[in-house]
Amino acid sequence: MTGLSNATLHKLPPEVLTPVYDRKSVFVGIAHIGVGNFHRAHQALYIDHILGRDGQKDWGIAGLGIRQGRREEERAEAFHRQDGMFTLTEFAPDNTSTIRAVGSVVRYVSCLDGYEPIIAQLADPAIRIVSLTITEGGYFVDGEGHxxxxxxxxxxxxxxxxxxxxFGLVTEALRRRRESGAGPFTVLCCDNLQHNGRVAQAAFCGFAEARDASLGAWIRENVSFPSCMxxxxxxxxxxxxxxxxxKESGxxxxxxxxxxxxxxxxxEDKFCAGRPExxxxxxxxxxxxxxxxxxxxxxxxAGHSVLAFCGLMLGYRKVDEAVGDARLIALLERFLNDDVAPxxxxxxxINLAAYAAQVVHRFRNHAVGDQLERIASDSFSKLPVFLGQTVHELIRKGSDTRREAFALACWAECECGKDGKGNPIEISEPAATDEQKAVFKDSNLLAVFDLPMFEGWGIADCQTFREMFRHYRSDIRSKGPARVLSTL
Incomplete structure (x- = not known):
């Protein structure tokens, strides 16, 4: 097989699409914090397409790795050896695929070499956008927006x-840019958060104001924080x-x-220092x-989360396996069309019925085979965003909440570490303390609703929902999740 680097681009197999632009002519205009799989399969691909257009060569990406650890060591080494490139394979539901070498990340700066080079990169006047994928729970903003x-x-x-x-790295870079006259850049949050631009503004301005009130005020007035989906x-x-x-790409x-x-x-089209096309x-x-x-x-x-917890309890580990179960498909479709859409x-x-059908179609993509444990992880951050408002509104309207109560019962049982067949489940909860994780083993099956993540859901004052949840949790343990699901 052929290695991947600038020098080997012309040697790659013909079925691998390569950049249509000269990477040597690209300049960095975007700094991205958190160069994980999603960023490389999403934003980096869009920028790769943009760099192939006339007059857009100033929008290359500088990837910034800010978290110490083995994963960062491996990523930094790979980016160095491969000149920032990687292959992306896009799988369609009909089993066809497209393979391309993505070249938009033209520089990688790692915290393994210290944090000062990262600040210097952010302070570079050429940087006009700083984007982020640091996970839903990475912004340290509470339910009140503080x-x-x-x-x-x-x-x-x-x-x-x-x-x-x-927040500290961006704040320090903006301080230097203000002093040097380089001016602000746009901060673009690309994480799955409601009003993510506002969340990002609260986080970065909150940190800056705590460090330097005048700098915080300058950032709030001059830096753009557009929302995006x-x-x-x-x-x-x-x-x-x-x-x-x-093996598939060669x-x-x-x-x-x-x-x-x-x-x-x-x-949201709100960029203070210009943007790509x-x-x-x-x-x-x-x-x-x-x-x-x-x-x-x-x-x-939310559909992903419901499917993940219910699917895990039934013993599945991949999304495409779970949607092969007619009972789970029926649950998912009723959740999307009857509970959420109204x-x-x-x-x-957007037509909601067509959107719901497309969601199920995407989940059926066997070649993607996403991991249910990955989707289920970090639920302390995800569930309030994905499911909280739906439960709150259903309770307020007096609507049917059986599916939501069952899904949360499955979630609570998954957090105990075993599926309905007694097999281990590994779910990562970086936003939860050990004390909070221990609540799932409490003999009081309703104790989980005392967790801060459930503030604002309306569950505390709805005895009907609480009793359904307790009933489902108890029956999952005594009768098994499949039998309980059949009652829905």
Missing amino acids: FRLDDPFIAGDLKREVPESA VDRIAPSVTDEDIRRLD VDDLMPVYSEDFIQWVI FEAVGVQMTENVEPYEQVKLRMLN LLSPPSD
Whole structure:
């Protein structure tokens, strides 16, 4: 197999699409924090298309790795050896695929070399957009929209001379840009959060104001924080996946990524320092992202979560396996069409029935085979965003909440570490403390609703919902999840 680098691009197999632009002529204009699988399968691909257009060579990406650890060591080494390139395989539901070498990440700066080079990159006047994918739980903003200054990591970062958090690094870079006259850049949050632009503004301005009130005021007045909605399924990549993808591509890639063929990006058109020609490559630019965001978070992401927890309890580990179960498909379709859709106000170009059908169709993509444990992880951050408003509105209207109660009962049982067949389940909860995780083993099956994540759901005052949940949890244990599901 052929290795991947600038020098080997002309040697790659003919079925591998390569950049249509000269990478040597590309300049960095975007810095991205969190260069994980999703970013590489989504934003980096859009920028790859943009760089192929005339007059757009100033929008190359500088990837920034800010989290210490083995994963960062491997990623930094791979980016170095492969000149920032990687292969992306897009799988369609009909089993066809497209393989391309993505070249938009033209530089990678790792915290392994210290945090000062990262600040210097952000402070470079050429940087006009700083984008982020740092997970839903990575912004330290509470339910009231306040930045959590008392978090130990944030409190420690405020004291460091050279900060290490995304908020500290960006704040310090903006301080230097203000002093040098380089001016602000746009901060573009690409994580699955409601009103993610506002969340990002609360986080970055909250940190900056705690460090320097005048700097915080300058950032609030001059830096743009557009909201955006991102959509593409990009699973985790295992060592086995690497071997499979490299064999299919004929490329010896240290960090290949794969995804479904569906992709969408909707961005609020609010950029203080200019932007690429996003609309020329299919990005939807709008003045109001919220309707798109609402549909995606509460249908696709919530549907993913419902399927993940219920599917895991039934013993499945992959999405395509779970949607092969007619009982789970019936649950998912009723959830999307009967529970969620009537509560939404979609944009004029989205038909909710068609959207729901498309969600199920995307989940059936066998070649993608996303991992249910991956989707289920970080539920303390995800569930309030994906499911909280739906439960709140259903309870307020006095509507049927059986499916939501059952899904949450499955979630609580999954958090105990075993599926309905007694097999282990591994779910990562980085936003939860050990004390919070212990609540799932409490003899009081309703104790989970005392967790802060359920504030605002309306469950505390709804005895009907609480009793349904307790009943489902108890029956899952005594009768098994399949039998309980059949009653729905």
